[in-house]
Amino acid sequence: MITIGLLYPGHSAEDDFAVAEQRFHPDLRLPLVHTAMDSDAHRPEELRAWGSADALELGAAALSPDRPDAIIWACTSGSFVFGWAGAQRQAEELSRRRGLPVSSTSLAFARAADDLDLRRVAVAASYPDDVARLFVDFLGQAGISVAGFGVSDILHASDVGHLTPDQVIELTRAADLDEADAILVPDTAMHTLALVDDLEAAVGKPVLTANQVTVWEGLRLLDAPRSASGLGRLFAGSEDLPTGPTPRS
Secondary structure: OEEEEEEEEOOOOHHHHHHHHHHHOOOEEOOEEEEOOOOOEOOHHHHHHHOOHHHHHHHHHHHHHHOOOEEEEOOOHHHHOOHHHHHHHHHHHHHHHHOOOEEEHHHHHHHHHHHOOOOEEEEEEOOOHHHHHHHHHHHHHOOOEEEEEEEOOOOEHHHHOOOOHHHHHHHHHHHOOOOOOEEEEOOOOOOOOOOHHHHHHHHOOOEEEHHHHHHHHHHHHOOOOOOOOOOOHHHOOOOOOOOOOOOOO
16 A cells, blocks of 8 residues: 655645545555645745745644655645745755655656656646746746646636636647647646546647646655556556555554
């Protein structure tokens, strides 16, 4: 059994991760803790508060009873708002405090893009324009070229969580560009895990979504095979998930 603890701000699409647990059942657990936030608005100052070291430490401490093998800060904007170097420091600091492998959804996007050898992407962002541009800057700092991006200008994460499957597909299709190798859909507040195959069919190329890469990154941290049906090309493969790390006594 592999246990990947998720730190998730607020309430919007946390139920999305049950899809991944079902795909990998019974070999994967994704216990989730809601981290503190005064507002769910996608504003840079709010995002920096979500991703502060103290807020993440409090959330990670609450995960302790679940004995996670790794922890992911399951928030894209609350990590890329600090830039490439800052997102790495954010994960490294929490890893030092908890003595566990730690990463974030923003870092997961960069590593998943590298795994698929993606060099030029388009971004389908639900964020306001200024926040979406911070993600584009982050990707550039990670060596990923952005051909273009679309924004939906949705301020509050809880509103993103109410987007319908058809709306998510249309948002993704609208951002597509011929010169893009893939489409990145960066908000963990959006329900996407049951839609990845549909999104890829709609654009005819890989689609990386926030909740998808979050799970993938947790498995990568633990050097576990990342193969499952229904989760897009990122999870394509034929191997079954192994038992993972030796269970703790």
